[in-house]
Amino acid sequence: MKILLLGKTGQIGGALAKRLRTTAEMTEPERQTLDLADGEAIRRTVADAHPDLIINAAAYTDVEGAEDDPSKAELINATAPGILAEEAKKCGAALIHFSTDYIFDGTQATPYDEDAPPEPCNVYGRSKLLGEVAIRETGAAHVVFRSSWIYDVRGRNFLLTILRLAQREEVLRVVDDQFGAPTPATVVAETVAEIIAQTQNRPVEFFKDKGGIINLTCRGCTTWRDFAQSIVDRARRHGMTLSVQEVRGIPSSEYWGKAARPKNSRLDLSRLQKRFGLTTPEWEPALDNVFSDFDSLGLMP
């Protein structure tokens, strides 16, 4: 299968590139070669690559930055995915795209399933929702994986931020009134790769039938504070020297950011199980695996 993968320098894109290279013929343009702000360049790249499957793991992911530059967020997160879907349809390819729990305002008491009415609570979430709609409106064969709380051994993410701060601060103040499932990029990549294998090299037919929106996170639920505590505990067990003495819970209202965040980021995973027979790991063993990766890759910060 010929796959055009965008966003390989990111967390999910990097994990996907690593996972898929052994089984597919990959084209992986970086931002310098293909800037998603350039619609004509998107069209040219798809036509040149003539893929069977396009995977868009690139996005404007700076949640705070989006508040200051909504039009840039919309250009990259909504206009570009719409163009990708149009071009996918033209060249007979399917599109895999990623979206987020931030399309919800987090006021629902239970986990959100794929049919829950979206109500974004910030600019980033609105731009991602517009991306979902733009893709759907083209009629291209597609699947949009909604995920949340992504982290990895590389990149800019909560895990690495906590490890860095825990080495120099005695008290970490972390939000304890938002609930979600921390999800390593490798879990997303593994699940997506298994679903691609299920297409049996016929992604258009497969996703016409089984595509649409699919929630994809680890199972279980925690708060950012408890996630931070779990990171600190594991880091110590893995021999890291840390200054931190206390991980203190704070309400969202004391967080520095200006973008509102959903209190409830939990996504219902039934559709993933029913449609593809796949179950993701609980977030805690998944975190254990990431610490093992730190060790085996010699990356322990």
Ligand SMILES: NC(=O)c1ccc[n+]([C@@H]2O[C@H](COP(=O)([O-])OP(=O)(O)OC[C@H]3O[C@@H](n4cnc5c(N)ncnc54)[C@H](OP(=O)(O)O)[C@@H]3O)[C@@H](O)[C@H]2O)c1
């Ligand atoms: N992170 C999360 O917690 C989270 C949660 C739910 C859903 N998601 C979604 O999952 C997907 C992947 O997220 P991630 O955390 O892996 O992203 P990430 O690590 O922030 O990486 C973003 C990727 O997009 C690329 N990119 C940004 N602007 C671009 C542009 N104008 N043209 C071309 N490439 C551009 C970046 O390239 P450079 O390296 O050159 O900047 C990078 O490869 C996104 O759709 C995101 O919305 C993320």
